[in-house]
Every structure is written in C-alpha cells, then in structure tokens.
Amino acid sequence: MKNNLWSLALLSGALLYGGVSARASVSPEQPAGAVEYVKSNPEWIDNAVIYEANLRQGTSERNLKGLQKRLPALKDLGVDIVWLMPIHPISEKNRKGTLGSYYAVRDYKAVNPEFGTMEDLKEFVHAAHLLGMKVILDEVCNHTGCDNAWVTEHPEYYAKNEAGEMYGPFDWTDTYKLDYSNPGTRAAMTDALKFWIEEADIDGYRCDVAFQVPTDYWQEVIPQLNAIKPVFMLAESSDAPELLTVFNADYAWPMKDVFNDIAATQGVNQYAVANNQKRATANAQDIVKLLRKLEKDYPKGSIHMNMVTNHDLNSWEGTEFERYGAGLGAFALLSYTLPGMPMMYTGQEVGFNHAFEFFETDTVQPDYTANELTTYYELLNSLKHNHSALNSNGQLDTMQVWNTINPNVLAFTRSDSNGDKVTVIVNLSNEETPVTFSDLAPSADSMIDYFTGAPANMPNHLGAWQFAVWVPAE
Numbered sequence: 001m002k003n004n005l006w007s008l009a010l011l012s013g014a015l016l017y018g019g020v021s022a023r024a025s026v027s028p029e030q031p032a033g034a035v036e037y038v039k040s041n042p043e044w045i046d047n048a049v050i051y052e053a054n055l056r057q058g059t060s061e062r063n064l065k066g067l068q069k070r071l072p073a074l075k076d077l078g079v080d081i082v083w084l085m086p087i088h089p090i091s092e093k094n095r096k097g098t099l100g101s102y103y104a105v106r107d108y109k110a111v112n113p114e115f116g117t118m119e120d121l122k123e124f125v126h127a128a129h130l131l132g133m134k135v136i137l138d139e140v141c142n143h144t145g146c147d148n149a150w151v152t153e154h155p156e157y158y159a160k161n162e163a164g165e166m167y168g169p170f171d172w173t174d175t176y177k178l179d180y181s182n183p184g185t186r187a188a189m190t191d192a193l194k195f196w197i198e199e200a201d202i203d204g205y206r207c208d209v210a211f212q213v214p215t216d217y218w219q220e221v222i223p224q225l226n227a228i229k230p231v232f233m234l235a236e237s238s239d240a241p242e243l244l245t246v247f248n249a250d251y252a253w254p255m256k257d258v259f260n261d262i263a264a265t266q267g268v269n270q271y272a273v274a275n276n277q278k279r280a281t282a283n284a285q286d287i288v289k290l291l292r293k294l295e296k297d298y299p300k301g302s303i304h305m306n307m308v309t310n311h312d313l314n315s316w317e318g319t320e321f322e323r324y325g326a327g328l329g330a331f332a333l334l335s336y337t338l339p340g341m342p343m344m345y346t347g348q349e350v351g352f353n354h355a356f357e358f359f360e361t362d363t364v365q366p367d368y369t370a371n372e373l374t375t376y377y378e379l380l381n382s383l384k385h386n387h388s389a390l391n392s393n394g395q396l397d398t399m400q401v402w403n404t405i406n407p408n409v410l411a412f413t414r415s416d417s418n419g420d421k422v423t424v425i426v427n428l429s430n431e432e433t434p435v436t437f438s439d440l441a442p443s444a445d446s447m448i449d450y451f452t453g454a455p456a457n458m459p460n461h462l463g464a465w466q467f468a469v470w471v472p473a474e
Contacts, residue, residue, distance in 0.1 A: 041248050041303075042230045044134065046391040048080035049381050050234075050343040052310055055085060055115045056099070057356045057365060058346040064116040064124045071124075073368065075131045077349055078381025081232065082128055083206050085311060086138045087111050087121065091145020094174040097359025102138070103208055104145035104174040108192035121200050134203035136232060137196055141189055142212040143168060143175040150188065151176060157185040169212060180214045190221045197228045204232035210247065211237040222246045234305065244302040249392070252304035252340055254294070258286050259308070259331050260323055266408075266430040268325035271318030284410035284428040288401050291339065295396045303392045306335035309345045314355055321353040329376065330426050330465045336380045337414070337424045337469070339399060341392040349377045383450060387471060389420040405436040409462065413442055423447065423470040427462035434461050448473045 051074055059066035064087075074082065086102035089112045095104070099114070111118050125135045144150060150157050151166070158166045159179040166176040178185050196202045204225075210218065218235075223246075225231050235243045238253035261282035263269035272279050294304065307313070308331050309320040317323070324331050336342045346352070347366035351373040354364050384390050389398070394414055402411040408429035415421035423442045427433045435458065444456035447470040456470040 041393065042232055044080065045232055045248060045303075045341065046393060047385050047388070048134075048341060048392070049078055049384055050081045050083055050305065050341065051077075051079040052083045052343060052345045053085065054311060054346040054356060055087070056102070057362045060365065062361070063114070064111075064120040068120075068124045068127050070368070071127055071131055071133070075133060076378075077344075077374070078378055078385060079133060079344070081134045081136060081203070083136050083234075083343075084138060086140060086208075087115055088140075089113070091147045091174060093145070093147040095359075096174050097357075099359055099361065100145075101172075101174055101359060103140050103143075103172075105140050106145045106148050108144075108148075108189075109195050118200070125201050129201070134232065136204040136206055136234065137202050138208060139193065139205045140208045141178070141193075142209045143172065143177045146174060146176055148176075154184060154188070156182055157188065169209075177212075180217050186217055186220070189217075190224060193221060193225060194228060197225060197231065201229075203229075204234070204248075206234040206236065207247075208236050210235035210243060210250075211240040215240065215242050215246075218243060218246050238304075241298045241302070244299050249303040249305050249341055252306045254290055255287070255304065255306060255338070255340075256308075256313070258282055258290055259334070262286070262428050263324050263327055263331070266327065266428070268327050268430055269323050270325060271322040274322075275318075283407040284404075284426070285407045287334070287338070287410060288412075291396055291399075301393055301395065304340045305343050306338060306340040307343045307345070308332050308335055309348055310343065311345065311356075311358075314345060315358045319353050319355055320348070321351075326430065327428065327465045330428060330467050332376070332380065333424065333426065333467055333469070334410075336384050337390060337422060339392075339395050339414075342380070342384060344377065349374050379451065383422070383469070383471075387420050387422050388418055389414045389416045389422045391416065402440060402442055403438040405438055406433050408433055409435060411435075411437070411442060419472075421472060422450075423456075424467065425459075425462070426467035427465060430464045432461055432463045435459055442470075444470065446473050447471065 053067055055064065055067060056062055059070060086105065088108060089106040089110050090100040090102065091104045091106040111121050128135050157178055159177040161167045168175040169177050180186060222233055233247045235247040235250040237243050237250045244250055260269060261280045264272040264279040265281050265283065308324065308328065320328055350366055350368055350371055352366040356362050394416060398415055400413045404411055409427055411425040413421055413423040425435065444458055447456035448454065449456055450469040450471045459468060
C-alpha cells in the first residue's frame with residue numbers, strides 16, 4: 001500500500017503527509033427568516049458516494065447488462081449510489097449527431113433499446129440492491145425531444161414563443177420546453193416520475209436543469225414520490241436555494257468554479273489556457289469565502305454535491321487532468337472532505353483522461369484495470385464511509401478553519417457529536433510552501449496520518465499540491 005501511494009504521489013504531485021484539532025468555528029448565524037427544510041433525508045445518503053454511469057460509452061457492451069457486470073467492482077470501489085444517465089428513447093427529429101442527446105426524451109415510460117429493455121433495468125436495479133447500492137435515474141422534466149408523443153397528442157403541455165411555436169431552451173434545438181402552468185403537464189410528469197419507482201424500484205432521480213422547472217412543482221411532486229418509498233432527489237442547480245427545501249442535494253457548481261480558478265491562477269489549468277478563458281484570480285481562502293456564502297444563502301442543512309468531473313465537464317469543459325493537472329489529487333481530496341456529498345464519473349476511478357463524444361459512439365473507452373488512482377479513490381471512499389465527521393449533513397458549524405499565513409494553504413477540521421474528527425491541510429499551489437498559522441493551529445495529539453497510519457506530525461512545508469489528512473488514533 002505504501003509503495004502504491006508513493007507512486008500516486010508522483011503521479012498527482014501531492015505527497016501524502018499526516019496532521020488535527022482546536023477551536024474557531026466560522027459558521028455564521030442562520031439569517032432571520034431563512035427557509036427551513038420541509039423534508040427529511042434518507043439515512044443512506046449521510047456518507048454516500050455517487051457514481052455517474054455513462055451507459056453509451058462506459059463499457060464495451062454499452063448497455064445495462066454491461067454495466068451490471070461492473071456493479072461488484074463499483075461496490076468494491078466504495079460506490080453507494082449509481083446514477084444512470086438518461087435511459088429513455090431519444091428523439092429523432094432535430095437530433096444532434098448520429099445518436100442524439102440523452103436529454104432529448106422521446107418516451108418517458110420506455111427504455112432506450114440502445115441500452116436494453118425494461119427487464120434489463122429491473123435486473124440491474126435488483127442486482128444493485130443485493131449489493132447494498134441504490135440506483136437513481138437522470139430525468140429530464142424541463143423539456144422533451146421534438147418528436148415526443150406529447151408534441152402531437154398534448155401540444156398544450158408545451159411553452160410557446162411569441163409566434164405560438166414550441167421552442168427549446170438555450171441552444172438545445174433538439175428539444176421543446178414544457179409549460180408547467182398547465183395542470184396537465186404536471187399530472188403527466190408526475191405520472192412518469194412515479195412510474196419508475198413503482199415499476200423498477202429505483203431510489204430517486206437526478207433532475208436535469210431542475211431550476212428551470214417551477215419550484216412549486218417540485219414541492220408538489222417530491223412528497224408524492226416519498227409516499228411510495230423514501231427517495232434521493234438531486235437537483236442540477238446551484239443558484240436556487242429554495243429548491244433545497246424539497247430536494248436532498250444540488251450541485252456544487254460554484255465550488256467547481258473556484259477549483260478551476262485556483263488551478264488557473266497556479267498555471268496548471270491547461271484547458272483554460274487552450275480556450276483563452278479569462279478566469280478569476282483565486283486562492284485557498286476563496287473556498288472558505290464560498291462556504292460562508294452558501295451557509296448564509298441556503299437553508300440550514302443544505303447538501304451540495306462536490307466533484308472534479310461529470311458528464312458535462314468531461315465533454316464540454318475539459319477532463320479533470322486538463323483542468324487540474326498536478327493538482328488533481330488535492331482537489332479530489334477536497335471534493336470528499338469539504339461539506340457536501342462527493343461524486344465520481346465513468347472512468348474517473350482509473351484516471352481516464354479522455355473527453356467522451358456526446359452524440360456519437362466513442363471508440364475510446366476506459367480500461368478498468370486498477371491502478372494507483374483506483375487505490376486513491378478507494379481510500380477516499382473509505383474515509384467518507386468510516387468518518388461520521390464527514391457526513392453530508394455536516395455544515396460549517398461543525399468545521400473549524402485554521403488561519404494560515406500563506407493564503408494558498410487551506411487547513412480545517414471537521415468534527416461531530418460522536419467525537420469523530422478529520423483534519424485536512426493542503427497546499428493549493430504549484431510551489432513548495434511553508435505551513436504556518438496566524439493564531440491557533442491544529443493539534444496532532446492522538447491523531448494518525450490517514451494514508452500511512454503513522455502518528456500525525458505537522459509538516460513545516462508542503463510541496464506543490466501536497467496535503468495531510470489526520471484521523472483519530474484507535
């Protein structure tokens with residue numbers, strides 16, 4: 001194990017140290033009149049790791065049966081929730097590319113033959129459940145494909161422009177936007193959402209562009225879904241705090257932006273260079289500023305999903321290697337240890353450095369042979385599972401941030417009422433940096449280095465992108 005981690009350190013540019021403890025909470029008071037939850041979270045999301053599966057590109061079979069064969073490996077990796085990208089038949093009218101976008105739905109109650117049959121889906125969900133994993137579907141409630149049956153059978157379900165024509169949002173010319181002011185639209189979508197829970201026993205949904213759908217619809221439908229069984233609802237949203245009065249989690253898109261800004265500031269974001277992006281200057285302290293802002297703006301207990309990649313980032317904004325370079329190990333660590341819920345994407349566990357084709361069959365696929373990055377992600381998943389201080393419902397009021405002299409060094413301790421705590425000290429820069437504190441510093445007493453098991457020891461310096469993780473000695 002030690003040799004593997006040393007190889008990983010050379011690969012990612014982040015030598016693994018060890019280091020925890022003390023005072024100085026940064027949690028603000030909950031603002032007056034802040035919206036509180038009107039829902040409860042399933043217990044199984046507290047320390048869950050999500051894995052987004054790209055059925056079209058992720059296995060040689062390119063279907064549900066092929067992914068089902070990988071379920072034991074995903075379980076061993078430490079995956080708790082498998083998120084299937086949209087499984088529905090794809091519209092042909094105005095189709096983009098040869099195969100079209102997964103997000104242009106032709107039939108909400110069918111399985112795309114490209115991926116298998118209804119029975120294949122049921123078997124997949126059953127197999128995942130036997131392994132103790134959950135399955136969520138990627139559902140597109142904001143718009144349909146241009147030849148969805150509703151277009152001709154229920155044109156009243158759709159939004160119209162000034163000319164009375166159906167239209168797609170943004171540049172999604174292969175879709176038509178739905179109109180939720182129509183009760184019939186709501187009833188039809190609710191029926192579709194209930195269908196997959198009742199028929200295939202799925203465990204929830206990742207809801208595409210959830211912020212484009214009226215919040216009162218989600219407030220109406222999600223309790224109905226939970227009445228069937230407790231479900232996990234993930235909103236693709238990052239600027240609609242009211243959604244988290246009913247959704248269990250949303251996207252940490254702003255944190256992704258700060259990560260990318262820091263990488264660009266340090267000169268390792270090659271995607272930003274290649275695409276002439278004008279990114280903001282940022283350092284480690286901007287992460288803390290963002291956490292404080294989120295704590296102020298969102299309902300108390302809100303969960304944001306952290307990531308270093310996903311299908312949108314991979315295909316449209318660069319792979320994690322292009323955006324983070326030698327800093328990947330450090331940013332991946334933060335995606336697991338900052339408040340929130342971590343996610344992985346197809347191939348991430350083996351360091352797959354390729355941007356998948358989105359509308360075509362991609363001939364380049366991951367080789368899932370385990371390597372040093374696999375070991376690293378296994379360790380991160382285990383850290384998440386075994387330390388309740390990192391539970392997704394833990395917020396800034398359970399996090400102590402240590403003030404460092406160098407703004408590129410981030411140091412924090414997360415703890416809980418059970419006495420568990422995890423300390424992280426990370427250098428988010430491309431050069432060696434002294435580790436000094438302006439006032440209180442974390443204590444290494446009774447702590448061990450998570451990666452080596454040796455007694456925790458505060459490093460005097462951290463090399464480029466190096467980090468330390470301390471946990472309590474048993």
